[in-house]
Amino acid sequence: MTLARTDALEPFTTFASVAVPIDIPNCDTDQIIPARFLRRAVDDPEYAKFLFHDLRFNADGSEKDFVFNKEPYRHGRIFVADVNWGCGSSRENAVNALDANGVRCVIAPSFGDIHFSNCIKNGILPVRLSSEACETLRRQLRDNPGAEIAVDLDSQSVTGPDQTNYSFEIDTFDKYRLMNGLDDIGLTMEFDDKITDFAERHRAKHGWAT
């Protein structure tokens, strides 16, 4: 088979930005990007507007009263969300919509499992902090519009607007991939022989499954 290395992702090391409080518990990926945009090309010039589209825009295109529409939050590239961010549909378009707006990091108490994995695959850092920490950060961001948060992946720490440091856990392999901007297929093909050997053994042992 022929295998080309795909485009490398932008490596993630440290990042600081205006941060946006998203006060929506269980924010499902249908809210992050409604289904009717799922067939659109990722390089569609409108793509950035699909993020939170129905929370941000009225039917006539005018803007609703939503935090990401407001100055200075609309320039935010770090989101601080609530529990179960990105639950529901597996649509990777939700990550594409974040990406189209330059969002590089989402901090939340918990994430939908599939969305979490989709973030990692696209070079967006999902950070799990406690509910209390996220609530504190969101309150600080509401009280101080335009306040910044800094994220350091190498030291696994988040610095809040008041300079409080929060450490976070991340899977070693996920961290390695994010820091090096590695594409998974290229990485996996380093194990090509192992895959071939396994497939042969698997076929011999579980002939019924093939």
Add this chain to the structure above:
Amino acid sequence: MGKTVFEKIWDEHVIFEREDGDVLLYVDRHLTHDLHFRSFNAMKAKGLSIREPDKLFGVPDHSVPTTAKTIDDIPAGEMREPVEVLAAFAEEMGFAHFGMTDDRHGIVHVVGPEQGITLPGLTLVCGDSHTSTHGALGCISFGIGSTEVQHVMATQTLWQRKPKMMRINITGRIGFGVSGKDVILAIIREIGTAGGTGYAIEYAGPAIDALSMEGRMTICNMTIEAGARSGIIAPDEKTIEYCAGRPYAPKGEKWDEAVAYWRTLPSDPDAVFDKEITLDGDAIAPMVTWGNSPQWALPVTERIPDPSNEADPMVRADMEAALDYMDLKPGMAFSDIKVDTVFVGACTNSRIEDLRAAAEVAKGRRAKVRTLIVPGSGLVKNQAEAEGLDKIFIEAGMEWREPGCSMCIALNGDMLAPGERSASTSNRNFRGRQGLGSRTHLVSPAMAAAASVTGHFTDVRKLMEEK
């Protein structure tokens, strides 16, 4: 130490384990559908080929209008393109594809088990969160994103970390008028929509054992709505009987080998679960959701809750926002909530047993509101017609449609108008899920049919007693 059914299957598919615990997992079956058309184009643009095309199966479902019989019937543009791209990609790459004129086509999560592509003991993935459905046959199945779709196509593997193990036991037996849908809604109400995050959930207990394969599939289908990527029910004689003779199931000696192996799969008595939950199956009533998360479900006999009784201010605000969006008032009885449209279908509830349950209620009655009945596959449709169910629906004034995802995701022209309210057998009541401004209440097929013939939510048990 004993192993769970999930662990037994997992261990048979580990190609390589890194020191940090990440595993390169071998994938036995990959199902795909039209909505991944851009991934197919990306594969070609990157010059990637499909490593094991005989393990890949494609079927159009998301974009297919339920009034269309062929690709040419689909309006040109964004609805038709994904279906065309899938068909051409399957042809070029040489994997099985069940096109619209093939009776085997339908919703990917109905087609897999129906064809025997899904079998106990396998690992199965699909770029759709409701892939958890297939675990009802005793396999590891989970939804993946589009980058992972391409990864599986190119390598037949995925990098994974073993989830934590949860077992949910349903004791007793479920009563008349109660179905798998009510069981899973009761579970999600109990553990919450993030309750299963990070876990694979095994469903067990006498009430699960007693369920049909269709009922089990409905339960596993909505596992993702409880936050878990993967649901599983250990294979038993019912599972084996279900798989026997299906087109892609093993035959002859291989079948015997498979069955012998499948019988070793149920969780060992000393298997360890990180979390275990027990619910009383006898206590489960027909359920209706009232909010914009599947966890906001209640027995039809209860009333719309009052947020002011909720102590947690964040939860209270969430409930208030949901009631506002859904245009409901605290204390309302479900029977006072009128519906505009009823939808029976989706990968949750479009199998033959679901249609039979809806038909039993519809028989001799008249739909009071627009009602769409959308079978899960061409074969389900044929079976239903052979049993005369189509006539029952049509005589009741309901619409008998072609298979597809339809009003579950509203990408095929079937949708609600802004502000419209549905009783729906689908799996998500998220804001706008069935069209911009749509209001969705999740119910079982029998409860959906009861809402159709009365025009409002009705306890199907009472309705059927009256007959």
